[in-house]
Amino acid sequence: MSELAFRTCPLCEATCGLEIEVKDDGSVGRIRGDRDDVFSRGFICPKGSTLKQLHEDPDRLRTPRVRGEDGELHPVKWDEAFAEVERRLLPIIEEHGRDAVAIYLGNPTVHSLSAVLYTRFLVRALGTTNVYSASTIDQRPKEISSGLLFGTSISFAVPDLDRTSYLLMLGANPFESNGSLATAPDWPGRLRGIVEREGRVVVVDPKRTKTAEEASEHVSIRPGTDALLLMAMVHVLFAEGLVDLGRLDGLVVGIEEVERVARDFTPEAVSSATAIDAATIRRLARELAAAETAAVYGRIGTCTQEFGTLASWLVDVLNILTGNLDRPGGAMFARPAAGGATTSGAPGRGRGVKLGRRASRVRGLPESYGELPVVCLAEEIDTPGPGQVRALVTVGGNPALSVPNSDRLQRAFRDLELMVSVDPYVNETTRHADVILPSPDVLTKGHYDVAFYQFALRNVANYSPPVLPPEADAMEEWKTIAKLALIAQGAGAAADPAVLDDMVIRGMVERAGLDPEQTLAELAPRVGPERMLDLMLRTGPYGLTLDQLLEHPHGIDLGPLEPRLPDVLRTASGMIEMGAEPFIADVPRLKAALDRTTNGGFVLIGRRHLRSNNSWMHNVTVLMKGKSRCTLQIHPDDARRLGLGDEAKVRSRAGAVVVAIEVTDAVMPGVVSLPHGWGHDLPGVEMKVARAHAGVNSNILADDDLFDPLSGNAVFNGIPVEVAPA
Ligand SMILES: Nc1nc2c(c(=O)[nH]1)N[C@H]1C(S)=C(S)[C@@H](COP(=O)(O)OP(=O)(O)OC[C@H]3O[C@@H](n4cnc5c(=O)[nH]c(N)nc54)[C@H](O)[C@@H]3O)O[C@H]1N2
Ligand SMILES: Nc1nc2c(c(=O)[nH]1)N[C@H]1C(S)=C(S)[C@@H](COP(=O)(O)OP(=O)(O)OC[C@H]3O[C@@H](n4cnc5c(=O)[nH]c(N)nc54)[C@H](O)[C@@H]3O)O[C@H]1N2
Ligand code: SF4
Ligand SMILES: [Mo]
Numbered sequence: 009m010s011e012l013a014f015r016t017c018p019l020c021e022a023t024c025g026l027e028i029e030v031k032d033d034g035s036v037g038r039i040r041g042d043r044d045d046v047f048s049r050g051f052i053c054p055k056g057s058t059l060k061q062l063h064e065d066p067d068r069l070r071t072p073r074v075r076g077e078d079g080e081l082h083p084v085k086w087d088e089a090f091a092e093v094e095r096r097l098l099p100i101i102e103e104h105g106r107d108a109v110a111i112y113l114g115n116p117t118v119h120s121l122s123a124v125l126y127t128r129f130l131v132r133a134l135g136t137t138n139v140y141s142a143s144t145i146d147q148r149p150k151e152i153s154s155g156l157l158f159g160t161s162i163s164f165a166v167p168d169l170d171r172t173s174y175l176l177m178l179g180a181n182p183f184e185s186n187g188s189l190a191t192a193p194d195w196p197g198r199l200r201g202i203v204e205r206e207g208r209v210v211v212v213d214p215k216r217t218k219t220a221e222e223a224s225e226h227v228s229i230r231p232g233t234d235a236l237l238l239m240a241m242v243h244v245l246f247a248e249g250l251v252d253l254g255r256l257d258g259l260v261v262g263i264e265e266v267e268r269v270a271r272d273f274t275p276e277a278v279s280s281a282t283a284i285d286a287a288t289i290r291r292l293a294r295e296l297a298a299a300e301t302a303a304v305y306g307r308i309g310t311c312t313q314e315f316g317t318l319a320s321w322l323v324d325v326l327n328i329l330t331g332n333l334d335r336p337g338g339a340m341f342a343r344p345a346a347g348g349a350t351t352s353g354a355p356g357r358g359r360g361v362k363l364g365r366r367a368s369r370v371r372g373l374p375e376s377y378g379e380l381p382v383v384c385l386a387e388e389i390d391t392p393g394p395g396q397v398r399a400l401v402t403v404g405g406n407p408a409l410s411v412p413n414s415d416r417l418q419r420a421f422r423d424l425e426l427m428v429s430v431d432p433y434v435n436e437t438t439r440h441a442d443v444i445l446p447s448p449d450v451l452t453k454g455h456y457d458v459a460f461y462q463f464a465l466r467n468v469a470n471y472s473p474p475v476l477p478p479e480a481d482a483m484e485e486w487k488t489i490a491k492l493a494l495i496a497q498g499a500g501a502a503a504d505p506a507v508l509d510d511m512v513i514r515g516m517v518e519r520a521g522l523d524p525e526q527t528l529a530e531l532a533p534r535v536g537p538e539r540m541l542d543l544m545l546r547t548g549p550y551g552l553t554l555d556q557l558l559e560h561p562h563g564i565d566l567g568p569l570e571p572r573l574p575d576v577l578r579t580a581s582g583m584i585e586m587g588a589e590p591f592i593a594d595v596p597r598l599k600a601a602l603d604r605t606t607n608g609g610f611v612l613i614g615r616r617h618l619r620s621n622n623s624w625m626h627n628v629t630v631l632m633k634g635k636s637r638c639t640l641q642i643h644p645d646d647a648r649r650l651g652l653g654d655e656a657k658v659r660s661r662a663g664a665v666v667v668a669i670e671v672t673d674a675v676m677p678g679v680v681s682l683p684h685g686w687g688h689d690l691p692g693v694e695m696k697v698a699r700a701h702a703g704v705n706s707n708i709l710a711d712d713d714l715f716d717p718l719s720g721n722a723v724f725n726g727i728p729v730e731v732a733p734a
Contacts, residue, residue, distance in 0.1 A: 046560075047468045068449065070482065123447075123485060164462075174303070175202055175209045175210070176296060199222065254335070313723055313725045343549055399424060609678075636703065643675050653733055660727055
C-alpha cells in the first residue's frame with residue numbers, strides 16, 4: 009500500500025510538478041512527473057525523481073557538526089551548536105565591528121521557502137556591509153538592467169514562448185538547464201512548439217549546443233561579444249527605419265541617446281570582433297523587425313561576461329524598439345500571486361533603483377541591491393586592515409567551487425576565525441566550517457516558488473505541503489536561520505525563533521495597512537514561512553489564501569501573461585528608462601572592444617549538463633552514471649595543432665588545471681568549454697559518490713580580476729587561457 013503526494017520540484021527554475029509515492033512504512037517509492045500539474049503537465053527531467061536519492065543519501069547531514077579541539081567536525085546537539093556560534097561570533101563583532109562578519113547566500117536559498125523568506129532577517133541582524141550571494145556570479149547584470157529600465161531588480165521581461173513566432177536566444181542552453189529567469193517547465197517542448205508552428209528560433213552561442221541543434225538557426229559568436237552584436241542590430245533598426253514602438257510610444261524615454269550611441273556600431277564594425285558576418289547581422293535585425301511577434305532572450309552566457317549589463321540592456325532595447333515588449337508573443341511581465349515586486353506599492357511609478365551607494369573596502373567595487381560583488385570576498389578576508397572580514401556565514405552555497413579564483417578563496421577560508429554554514433553536506437566549502445547546521449531534507453519541507461513565479465511564462469500559484477514528517481533531530485530551516493539572526497542581535501543562543509517570527513509577521517501586517525489583531529487571528533494557527541506566505545497571497549493581486557492552494561495540489565492556473573504596462577513600472581519617472589545614464593556611460597568601454605584582436609589565444613567558456621545542478625547533485629549515483637562530463641571540449645583543429653593527447657593543461661592568470669579533453673567541432677575554434685561545480689576530491693569532503701567522480705574545478709581558472717564593472721558580476725565566459733599538452 010502507498011499514497012501519492014504532489015510536490016513542486018525545487019531543484020531548478022522550471023517548477024515541475026512531481027507525483028511522489030509514499031509507502032506505508034514512510035519510505036519513498038517512485039517519483040514521476042505529475043500529469044495533472046497545471047504548469048508542467050507531467051514533464052520532468054532526470055533530476056526530479058532523485059529527490060528520493062537525496063532523501064536517502066547516507067552522506068546527507070542529519071545533525072549539526074562542530075569543530076573540536078582535535079580539528080575534526082563532531083556531531084553535536086542543536087543547542088550545543090548554537091551555543092558555539094554565540095560563544096565565538098559575539099566577541100568578533102564586539103572587537104572588530106559588524107563588518108567583520110560576512111554572509112554568502114547560495115543558489116538553493118532561492119529554491120527554499122524558508123531561506124527565501126528568512127535570510128533577509130539574518131542579513132539585517134548581522135548588520136554587515138559584507139553581504140554576498142550567488143547573484144553576482146550569475147544574473148546581477150540582468151537585475152541591474154531591469155532595475156534601471158523598469159524600476160525593480162526583478163522586473164524581468166520574459167519571452168512568451170507559447171505565442172511567439174520568432175525567438176532570438178543568446179547565451180542559454182535550456183535543453184540542459186531547463187531555462188532560467190524565465191520560469192516554465194518543458195522549455196524543450198515549448199521551443200519545439202515555435203518551430204512546429206513555423207516560427208523561427210535563432211540561437212547565438214559559441215557552441216553548437218543541443219538547443220542550437222534543435223533551433224532553426226545557430227549563429228556562432230566569439231565569447232563576450234554579444235553586446236557588440238546586439239548594438240549593431242540596434243544600429244540597423246535605426247539606420248533602416250525599422251524602429252516601431254507600437255503601443256510603447258509615449259512610455260519610453262531615451263530613444264535619442266540609444267540611437268546616438270549605436271551610430272558607430274555598424275555591422276561591418278562589429279563583424280571581426282564577434283566573428284559574425286555583417287550580412288547575417290543585418291538579416292537578423294530585419295527578421296526581428298519583420299516578425300509578426302518576436303522576443304529576444306539572453307541568459308547566463310550574456311550575463312557572466314565582460315559586458316554583461318550592456319548585453320542584458322540591449323536585449324530589452326531590441327524588444328522595445330521592435331514594439332515587442334509587453335505584448336503577447338513578445339517579452340512580457342508576469343503577475344505573481346505572492347510577494348511580487350511589481351504588484352505592490354503604487355502602480356506605474358516607484359522609487360526606481362539606486363546603485364553603487366557604497367564601495368567594497370579593498371578594490372572599491374560597487375554595491376548593488378545591498379550586496380557586494382562576490383569576486384571581492386577573498387580579498388576582503390585576506391587583506392588586513394580595519395573592516396577585514398574575520399567570520400563568514402554561508403547559507404546554501406558552495407563558493408569554494410562556484411566563485412572565481414577559488415584557490416585563493418579557499419586559502420582565505422583557512423584564515424577565518426569563524427565559519428558557520430547552513431548546509432546539508434560536508435562539501436568543498438563547509439569542510440572549512442567550524443559549525444555546520446544542516447537544512448532538513450527537501451521532502452520534509454513545504455514549498456512555494458516565491459521567487460520564480462515573479463518571472464514565470466504563465467501566472468501560476470502552487471504550494472506543496474511537506475511530503476514526509478520531519479526526521480528525528482531535524483530543525484526547520486527557518487528556525488535555524490532565525491536562531492542565527494537572534495544570536496547576531498544579541499538575544500542569546502537560547503532565544504525562541506517564534507519571537508522573531510511573531511515580530512516580523514506583525515510588521516508585515518502593519519505595513520500592508522491591515523488590522524493587526526484581526527489579520528493575525530485569521531492567519532493563526534500557522535507560523536513560520538507558511539504564515540508569511542498566506543499573508544503574501546492574501547495581499548497579492550489575486551487575493552488567494554494558502555487554504556485555497558492546499559485544495560489544489562496540482563496548482564492554480566491564473567492564466568497566460570497579459571500586458572502590464574504602464575502599471576508594471578516602478579521607475580521614478582513612470583517611464584521605461586531606455587537611455588539610463590549608467591548604460592550610456594558604459595558604451596565607450598564597449599567601443600574600445602571593437603578594435604581588439606584575438607592574437608590566436610584561447611578563451612574559456614562554461615556549460616551545464618542536464619544531470620548536474622551546479623556543484624551539489626554529484627552525490628547521487630543514478631545521475632553520475634556514464635562517461636565523465638567534466639571534460640575540456642576543444643575543436644579538432646585546435647587539438648591537432650597543439651598535439652593534445654588525452655589530457656590538456658589549461659592555464660589562466662589565476663591558476664592551472666589538468667583535465668581530460670573531449671574533441672568536438674561543436675565548439676568554435678579558439679574556444680574551450682569546461683563545466684563548473686566539479687573538483688570534489690579535496691581533503692575532508694564527505695560525499696563518497698561525488699569524490700569518486702571528482703572532476704576538476706573550473707573556477708581555479710576563472711579570474712577574480714575579471715568582472716563587468718557596472719554590476720561587479722564575475723566573468724565566466726571569455727576567460728583568456730593557454731592550452732597545452734599535459
Ligand atoms: N541541469 C542543470 N540545470 C541548471 C543548472 C545546472 O547546473 N544544471 N544551473 C541552474 C542555474 S543556477 C542557472 S543560472 C541556469 C543557467 O541556464 P542557462 O543560461 O541556460 O545556462 P547554460 O546551460 O550554461 O547555457 C549557457 C550557454 O551560453 C553559452 N555561452 C558561453 N559564453 C557565451 C557568450 O559569450 N555569448 C553567448 N551568446 N553564449 C555564450 C554557452 O556555450 C552555453 O551554451 O541553469 C539552471 N539549471
Ligand atoms: N565557472 C563557472 N562558475 C559558476 C557558474 C558558471 O556558469 N561557470 N555559474 C554560477 C551560477 S549561475 C550559480 S547560481 C552559482 C551557484 O553557486 P552556489 O550557490 O555557491 O553553489 P551551489 O552548487 O548551487 O551550492 C549549493 C549548496 O547548497 C546546499 N543546499 C542544497 N539544498 C539546500 C537547502 O535546501 N538549504 C540549504 N541551506 N542548503 C542547501 C548544497 O549542499 C550546496 O552546498 O555558481 C556559479 N559559478
Ligand atoms: S526540470 Fe528542474 S524542476 Fe523540472 S524535474 Fe528537472 S530539476 Fe526538477
Ligand atoms: Mo545560477
